Amino acid sequence: NAFDTAGGLKLYAGPKLSNASQEELVDDINLAKAPVILNVYDVGSDPTLKTIARINTPALLTGKGGGVFHGAIEVYGKEYSYGGSRQNITGVFTCHPRKCSMHTYRQSLYLGDCELDPDQIDLVINKMKPEWMAPNYNLLRNNCVFFSKELAIELGVSEIPKWVYNLANVGASLENMLSKSGSNEMPSVNKSQNTSNLKEHIIEETYENNPCEDI
Numbered sequence: 001n002a003f004d005t006a007g008g009l010k011l012y013a014g015p016k017l018s019n020a021s022q023e024e025l026v027d028d029i030n031l032a033k034a035p036v037i038l039n040v041y042d043v044g045s046d047p048t049l050k051t052i053a054r055i056n057t058p059a060l061l062t063g064k065g066g067g068v069f070h071g072a073i074e075v076y077g078k079e080y081s082y083g084g085s086r087q088n089i090t091g092v093f094t095c096h097p098r099k100c101s102m103h104t105y106r107q108s109l110y111l112g113d114c115e116l117d118p119d120q121i122d123l124v125i126n127k128m129k130p131e132w133m134a135p136n137y138n139l140l141r142n143n144c145v146f147f148s149k150e151l152a153i154e155l156g157v158s159e160i161p162k163w164v165y166n167l168a169n170v171g172a173s174l175e176n177m178l179s180k181s182g183s184n185e186m187p188s189v190n191k192s193q194n195t196s197n198l199k200e201h202i203i204e205e206t207y208e209n210n211p212c213e214d215i
Helices: 022-031 047-061 118-131 144-155 166-181 196-203
Strands: 011-013 035-042 069-075 078-082 092-095 104-113
Touching: 011 022, 022 035, 022 104, 035 144, 069 144, 078 144, 092 118, 118 144
Parallel strands: 011 104
Antiparallel strands: 035 069, 035 104, 069 078, 078 092
């Protein structure tokens, strides 16, 4: 089937692929046996998070910096990602590509052709499901972008760009520093800022009600 370009697709080449136009990338995808695409979302849709997205845009254009993102891997018309829950179930879930209802689609990156059959993809996913349990979700160390990074490696395609998970790495390093210093609190942002929505959407990236249609 031809690659679906509807719904405001913004397609770019992955880190190890040569620069090409969106039209050229779509042609490459349509010629590939099993093209693998990273879909990147801005987390949530509230005004605070949209402000963060605007602030990070210039940095993303240079390949530096980072932001607050939801990541997912698309292959064979399904989008695979990872979320948290208190239930003792796998956190791996699927939805229609670029349609995760909890987040706002930003852009896609073509990572290459894994050349696997659908049955082989299923074997990879089924192997990862018990390794990515929902209760083990952690905002800084074990989240959807790290799942996407690991899945891309398992599929043998280009790694995802570092800007997708830079902020989580910085946060984890800061958490380590605070832990060593004996502090239990992260540095606070400007108290005048309303961060309740930010905390709700970032920390509570849970899928207990499965907002994405499982396919």
